[in-house]
Amino acid sequence: MKALLLAAGLGTRLRPITNTIPKCLVEINKKPLLEYWLQNLSEIGVNEFLINTHYLSDKVQEFVENSNFKNNITLVHEKELLNTGGTLLANKEFFIKEEEFFLIHADNLCFCDFEVFVDTHKKNKDICEITMMLFETGTPKSCGIVELDSKNIVQKFHEKVENPPSNLANGAVYICNNTILDYLESLNKKEIDFSLDVIPNYLGKINTFLNDVYHRDIGTVESYKQAVKDIKNFDLFKNNI
Template identity: 45%
Template sequence: MRALLLAAGIGSRLRPLTDTMPKCLVRVHDKPLLDYWLGLVFEGGIERVLLNTHWLAEQVRQHVANSPWRSRIDLVHEDELLGTGGTVLANRDWFQNEAFLVAHADNLTDFDVPGLIAAHNRRPKGHVMTMLGFQTDDPSSCGILELNAQNTVVAFHEKVKKPPGNLANGAVYIFEPDVMVDIAGVGRAFVDLSTEIIPNYIGRILCVETNGYHRDIGNLESLRRAHSEFKQKPHQERVVAGLS
């Protein structure tokens, strides 16, 4: 399976750090966020990764050139940001008409990559998407999910003031190629997955909740909390609920 790591964001809420550093290279415990992701997905069985770049792209290119994973990483530059779905669509040939993983690489996480893939492979009939879920301590800032007894997403509440619960969209997905048709159907280059595509699949999305660490480090307070909370181990056990 191939994976798109969305890494082109400007990171305006992390200024002044991101005035001179791309968001994906912000450090937690003196390790760039992107390196956590590359280790996680490649060690988890992903064959090849695509990174999109935009802000301070040359720093990302140089970092990838020095990565031990460099031979398995492709880069694509966006002069203008295409949105999460737009990036998927612009690179549709790269996915080779097979199921693929998409992740917002501005989260710090240790979810079970093989477990998520296994869950997708045994997803209920008619489901074309698997989504990572996590318990958030700030539900009003997230997309909150409602599930049925089969862990199918039956409702999605995107950043509302009083959402019905704490189970949030972890912004990690496995898509079947069918989803590409829906993205193309929007009819323009800029497409947002969370608002324009994912709601179309309510009732056909499997949610897999991680028991591991998962935090959006999109602002300075979240980054501070990640430094104090995240305890990486050399061979850290990664557990996905119901898949251990």
């Protein structure tokens, strides 16, 4: 199985931390966010990773060259950011032979049973082309919030609205069938926003997996500081630190 780890963002909300280091390499407990993803996914059999770069790309390249996973990583540089769907489309040949693959925003700190996540997708992949990781958020106004049916399939999606209907949030971690590549191509554009251009088209065809262990977007200084505090809980993270 393959994975796209999105790592090209500017990390403007994380400044000054990201003045000299890209967001994907911000360290939690002395380990970069990318390292957590590479380790956790490798343990369940993901053996090929595509990582896109843009901001401070030389830092990411240096990290990869010194990584234990370097032989399993392909780097692709974006001169101009393409957004989530655009990056996936631009690299469709990397995934075209995979029945399903991970699509992940690598600026998240995430722990869960990834094998169950994969199984959840496989059990419903003939009906749902995407499985979205969910988490319960304390700040629903700042997240993409979902409404589900009795089978936990996404029926409505609200992207950062003033009065969100729940606290079930999109974790920006997906498993996708390769059939979505054809849809991305049908849009006839390079920059494709997954939340705005893709998810609305797949309502009723997006399965979900609730991560009830730990998920946090390391998008702000406050969120970063909270993650540093959280990870000191050895019982929760003992297998990942």
